[in-house]
Amino acid sequence: MKDIITFNLFIDDHLESYKTFFDHEWADRILTETDGTGLYDIAVDLCVNWKSAVNMHVLPWFVVQSMSNVAEGMASAIEPVPVVAVKLWASEVEKEMEGHLNRMGRKKLRELVHKSSQRAANVRESLPPLLPAEVAWKAFLDRDQAGSHEFHLAVWGSQRLCYGALYHAYECFLTRCVGRFQRNEDYRVYSAKALGKDLAAAFGKDIAEDCLEQGPVVMAREVRNTLAHNGGRANANVAAKLHGVRIEEGLLHLMPADNKDLFDMLKVRAENVAMKALAVPHIRHKP
Numbered sequence: 001m002k003d004i005i006t007f008n009l010f011i012d013d014h015l016e017s018y019k020t021f022f023d024h025e026w027a028d029r030i031l032t033e034t035d036g037t038g039l040y041d042i043a044v045d046l047c048v049n050w051k052s053a054v055n056m057h058v059l060p061w062f063v064v065q066s067m068s069n070v071a072e073g074m075a076s077a078i079e080p081v082p083v084v085a086v087k088l089w090a091s092e093v094e095k096e097m098e099g100h101l102n103r104m105g106r107k108k109l110r111e112l113v114h115k116s117s118q119r120a121a122n123v124r125e126s127l128p129p130l131l132p133a134e135v136a137w138k139a140f141l142d143r144d145q146a147g148s149h150e151f152h153l154a155v156w157g158s159q160r161l162c163y164g165a166l167y168h169a170y171e172c173f174l175t176r177c178v179g180r181f182q183r184n185e186d187y188r189v190y191s192a193k194a195l196g197k198d199l200a201a202a203f204g205k206d207i208a209e210d211c212l213e214q215g216p217v218v219m220a221r222e223v224r225n226t227l228a229h230n231g232g233r234a235n236a237n238v239a240a241k242l243h244g245v246r247i248e249e250g251l252l253h254l255m256p257a258d259n260k261d262l263f264d265m266l267k268v269r270a271e272n273v274a275m276k277a278l279a280v281p282h283i284r285h286k287p
Contacts, residue, residue, distance in 0.1 A: 009156045010246060010253040015137040017256040018061035018155075022054040026267050030274055038180060038286040039277050046173045046270060050263065053165035057259050060155045061133075064140065068133040159254040160227055163262060167224040170266045171195070174211060177277050178202050192221060203276040211269045219243065220262055226252060 012018075027047045034043040055062075140151045174195060179187030181202040189195045192212050200208035211217065222241050226234050232252040239247050246253040278284050 008248065009152045010248060011152060011155045011159070012255045012257070013141055015061060015064065015134060018058055020054055020058045021256075021260040021263055022051055023263075023267060026271065027051070030271055033278065034274060036286060037278060038283045039177070039274060040286075042173060042176045042180065043274060045176075046169055049169035049172070050166060050267075053162050053169065054259075054263065056158050056165065057162040057256060059158055060137075064136040065133045067136045068131050156253070159256060159259060160232060160252070162259045163254050164224055164227050166259065166262050166266065167220055170270060173270055174199060174273060177273055180283055181277065181280060183282070199273075202280075203273060207273060207276055211273060216265050217269070219245075220265070223252065223254075223258075 027050075030043050031040070031047060034040045139145055140148060142148055143152075171192075175187065175189055178189075178195070178198045179185055182198075187198075189198060196208045196212045199211060212221075219241060222238055223245060226232060226238055226242075233250050234242060234247055234252060235250070239250070242252075245258060246255065
């Protein structure tokens with residue numbers, strides 16, 4: 001399999017880039033606003049779908065951070081080597097001095113052992129992590145390491161999957177809001193143009209234009225379509241529309257920043273639609 005991948009995989013090599021960008025305050029706000037209304041289930045699904053998509057983006061960070069935590073946990077569960085060394089030394093001294101120490105001398109020896117053990121343990125606690133996350137991350141990215149190619153491919157793919165899932169969930173949210181407005185749970189639409197028309201009829205032209213026709217949304221849809229319908233390969237016409245997206249030899253290489261920007265852009269529009277939908281009496285007042 002490795003031999004048939006003839007293109008380079010471009011990824012963001014900064015571990016911090018893969019931390020979560022899910023906005024819990026936003027999620028709490030939209031869920032609170034829709035609680036008890038006919039929009040709540042749709043809002044819940046959007047939050048769950050977006051959270052799972054963001055977690056796909058976070059997976060590289062989670063893997064290496066978990067490795068670091070496990071290594072540290074295992075190390076802390078084992079008695080530190082300096083403490084073991086002190087105890088062994090004390091045991092040997094006690095044997096050698098047997099018969100030469102009175103009760104007070106043995107007591108002093110035990111106190112000394114206790115103090116030395118505490119100091120040794122404190123030294124261990126002051127040491128850096130056994131396996132820092134950054135060290136594990138760099139090891140995974142080292143192309144000379146066994147399995148590095150597979151890890152690169154997983155990270156590269158995770159960002160594409162995240163992007164597609166974020167946009168899919170957004171369009172699904174808009175579609176279900178229109179369906180709820182029409183009192184038609186089987187409502188389906190098969191083009192952005194048709195969805196925009198129905199969205200305008202339901203919640204106003206301004207909302208429809210902002211949610212589907214503004215430049216950033218149009219570009220995001222082009223990226224999604226390129227991923228879904230052309231394997232992530234952009235022809236010259238499409239590439240000219242994708243400002244800021246990395247394209248090498250006609251292939252999209254999505255970065256964590258692309259996904260964060262997409263989420264930040266879509267969450268505002270989703271919340272605006274939700275507020276408009278809640279102004280509709282049969283949506284606001286759950287049957």
